[in-house]
Amino acid sequence: MTIIDSNRPDPVDDAAPTVGKVEISHLTKYYGANRVLDDVSLTVEPGEVVSIVGPSGSGKSTLLRTINHLETFDAGSVTVDGRYIGYERRGDTLHELREAEVLKRRAQVGLVFQNFNLFPNLTARENITIAPVSLKRLSQVEADQRAMALLQRVGLHDSEKYPAQLSGGQQQRVAIARALALDPKVLLFDEPTSALDPELVAEVLDVIRDLATVGTTLIIVTHEIGFAREVSDRVVFVEDGRIIEIGPPEQVLRNPINPRTRDFIGRVL
């Protein structure tokens, strides 16, 4: 396992963010006999924007989902600001936590899905308010106000539409607003534009680009190489459940050191 981890740039903002540090160390996961994550280690600093690229089935999405404990793992550890999401450490073993505790801790990490996964029976506004209200973070009135503000931020105005009445790009923007409603320290994107018609990709990327400038830690699994190059502080190339190369976008996406990275970049560009 080689981790090429030079030249980690300083965060962009002047007032450097202090929360949202993700530490993944020696993470291994099996699906049956198949090893989908193989001793993966990665540290993402507060406010950093990291893109994960790699061929389909390379384990990118699985890696992303272990961060908020939607996927469990077999060995290693994942912490956000030094805390485990789904486990409690006693000595050398990790004990799985009860669901209620996991849910509480998970709320500090937002996740945006490839297929949006908005709740079709709720309006855009209700999609955004359901988490903060049911987790007792905000009253319904406060949550409504916040939902309006968030919708505005992602460029939407009609809060009472149902998901099916929105275009794919609009749905994904609502999904982002929904993830933001809990003020997550870290925001994860799982191929956020893959399910969109080409002409709708830009509007979603614009929103993510905005987020990248305000200091939330972002980890983005994406096929949009150009976009990754533009917004990322660092790019991670994953293949066969392993991190092959990691570094600034200019390096990984333009002048990869590893031949396999070069091979992949050559194919997608």
Added chain:
Amino acid sequence: MTQVTIERSAEIETEEPTEPLKVVRVRHWGRWAVSAVIILLIAQFLWSLVANEKYGWGTFGEYFFSDAVLDGLLMTLWLTVISIVGGFIIGTVLAVFRLSSSTLLNAVAWWYIWFFRSVPILVQVLVWYNLGYLYPRLGLGTPFTDDFWIFSFPTTSLLTAFAAVAIGLTLHQAAYSAEIIRGGIVSVDAGQTHAAAALGLPRRVRFFRIILPQAARSILPAGFNEIVGQVKGTSVAFIVALPELFYSVQVIYGRNQQIIPLLLVAVVWYAIITTVLSVVQYYVERRFSRGTVDLPPTPIYRAKKQITDLWHRLGEEDGKASPAVTSQTDTVTSYTDKESV
């Protein structure tokens, strides 16, 4: 016109029309004939309802609102409500068990459903009612013995006829409801659960606000089917002589031998309940279809539209008389020169 079309049908279709072309729809003479026959048969049947005195409408009228029948109706409705509400509550729990990752809970639910779908409801009610035959005493005592009791009471005094039927129907219904609800839950996209989990929504919120409302769309049609079926299913109460609607009617014709008129009393009441339930079903389903782009129009709206459409079409076929038609032909003829006629 391209050359291709000229080659294909040179003689007729290339001729310049000298006047606006008239469109003639296909006439479905067969359909008209069949419809006429059906209407005739329906009319004949309706006539016989009136003319055939064997229907005994006088007797029907005498008993339709009689106390015995209304009490029976109330009993039927009451049993339906209890067994459906109870059945769906227990059924929901069973469905959740079935979908649980716990092997034990899963097995318990599976065997429950297997058992109550296997045992005829009639047998079940009879057994509940005669539980004392199998277990003469119930109470708290040393497990696996039947001679030491802390307290106990005779079983025969425990279950009334009503309780036996209500329990039997509820447990029976629970098994069927469980499968319907499970089917509904399974039909909800797994991404919904992931999204709810990623937001940290508590299990309760996830189930009642996200999964169940979406599952409801496929649960409702089957669920209403069960309710309508259960209204008539309550007639198993006859086995313990509990006077629901059907039994009450039987008791009456046992006295006066007017079988058909009294069966009609029951049938019409069942039809009324079914009608009300169907209307309720329609609007409840609409309510849970919120969020889909196009809600189908209501039947009242559809009927209105069909009549107006028919009206316009009849006018159109006739020719120039209807203004609606002239405006339509305008679009067709606008390419040809009317003045050339």
Added chain:
Amino acid sequence: MAAISKKQGGLLAAVVVVLALIAGGVIALVNVRGSEASAEPGTEDSVAASSEFDLSSKNADGRPHIDPVPEAVAALKKSGFTPVRDGKLTVVGTGQAGGAPLGVLASDDNKTRIGVEADFAQLIAEGLGLDYQQAVTSWADWPLGIQSGKYDLVTSNVTVTDERKRLYDFSSYRTDLLGFYVKSDSPIDSIKDADDASGLKIIVSSGTNQEQVLLTWNKRLEKEGKDPAELVYYDDDSAATLAIQSGRADATFGPNPTGAFKAAVNGETKWVGTLNGGWPKHADIAAATKKGNGLITPVNIVLNHAIENGQYAEILKRWGLEDEAVEKSVINPPGLPESES
């Protein structure tokens, strides 16, 4: 909208015609009602008029009474029998279709069981010095109810059979009289022996004495090279009644009292022959209790006391069943043999 097209006019005309037909139908209905006048068959009043029996709850007031029979009371004490409810004798019977004059629910309250079987139930309770506690259930339920100790005794036209004697103790009080009934406009006017039954479709209950009679007749007919009667089995009394009325079967063969009652009440059937229930063997109707519980001897004492003192004859006379009298109540009389099938 301007002028109406020809076809639109046609539609309007059609609508008018249909409305006129419906209106005509309604008017015809009213006229039919009017001409039938008030004597609609099947109302409770007309039942009262067409049969000699009062089927309201007041009928129970006219029951013959009996003082506690000292020998019976003493025998009851000695037997160690404890009734289901203290100081009460719980006697069960059916009250459903086909019951009158054996057991039906009263026309005014739908709760009081009346009929010859209910009269005997009360008579036995009084003779034992107990209060009569009425219980009503279905034919399918009484056996389990008696065995599980929910009811003390059953009086519901139960025929003594060898099979039943293994589970119950019997004390006889009526002999079975069987009657043939046909549709009132049927050309058949007499069924007395096998030759009369040849080639007919006859409704009969399976496992009964009457079935044995017909099977014996059929053997003889087949031996003589004639057409046997075709036996039709209906589990449900109303289905059997409808089958006769709709001409699906030629005759019914069953207990004479209920057959006579049906014929009297609605005039749809007529009597064409009676057969002694003892043909070719003897068949008794008896009160039954759980085997070996000690109740049957006291019951037997009461019945014989009533036979000697006239209350017995009074009850049979009240329901026109004098023909079914027995000379003596017998404990566990010879029963119908187990059916061979």
